Amino acid sequence: MAKDPLVRMHAFSSRYYEFFDLDGGWIAEASDVREARAWETHWKRKLRAHAAPPPLLVPKHAAGRTEWFRGAMPQLQEAGALLAAQGFMVHRPLKGWVTKRLLERLDYLEAGEQAAVLRFGPADEWPEAPSSNSLAGVRDTLDAYRALRIPLADIISPAMKTWLSRNSLVSDD
Template sequence: MRRHARPGPCFLYVLRMSGAEDLLKVGISADPVTRWSAFHRRWFEAFDLAHSPLVEAETRGDAQRLETALHRTLKAHACPVPLTMRAFAGGASEWFRGAATTASDFVAGCADAGFIVHADARAQVAATLHERQYLFASVLDQLAANARDGVLAPEQIDAVRDLAEAHRAFGADLSGLAPGDVLRMLGLHV
């Protein structure tokens, strides 16, 4: 099955895990926030976004070429997917241990070659979440409707709470997105 390329930029990401271990996930995506959220339900904490660069490429093909070159460069550092990551998210061959310096050098080379490099992914994430606040407000409305109808599962509350906390971690004011009773149901006091 062939995927159709989205118009617009595509990003090579070097996603660093939070914590003391030098562990990286390397991949490409036209929508890094959606991709990263597939790896871990609390992706915004699991990854050190301040030290996770994005290399912006004009096309998916350009991003794939960068990704392939970086994978080859890091081949000796390949490691298994961390147990804390969701296996169904894919990308099992794109994890690397002890490769931060080599990956940083590669990203610096991309900047030297004229690619736009976002050294700190937090600004990109904040902008994406801000653009999607209307979607999150719809999710909160559906949560409230499900609660009223008595069809709200605890897993749904947990998933929406994680989504809410991701938005809050990047500066969203949730009080304007949902009624107080919905926020209290999620355990989010504003």
């Protein structure tokens, strides 16, 4: 349950755009938290036979011990269709919703780059971004835009673009 599902997905993995099925997944808008909790409780009960442990890559602090299912895609697609038929806004595929949210956050990238430069120095002097390093978070954030084919050309500096091209884990194909 999350008021901001993108923040929740990010809590599960900084590379949520690779971790979750953005092409097959969907998200529905509830009118309030109570309604969303009712949906969640209903579907957790209905999908109990598909309950699975959280993936090993999910940090323990993210919790979510009861939010994982295996082999439940047909039932989950049915849930999305039922909600849509009842008039709820269902964003399908999830990729479109995530792309829209990232586009809304483009303005924050410039401020984020400035903060990173204050912390780490000029981007053209940054080291590689190993997964245990704070710079990995910068790389993962920018890789979300690359993975969803959102151009960054006029958003980040040339030095940041050069650093990202050396560190990105997203292919350009």
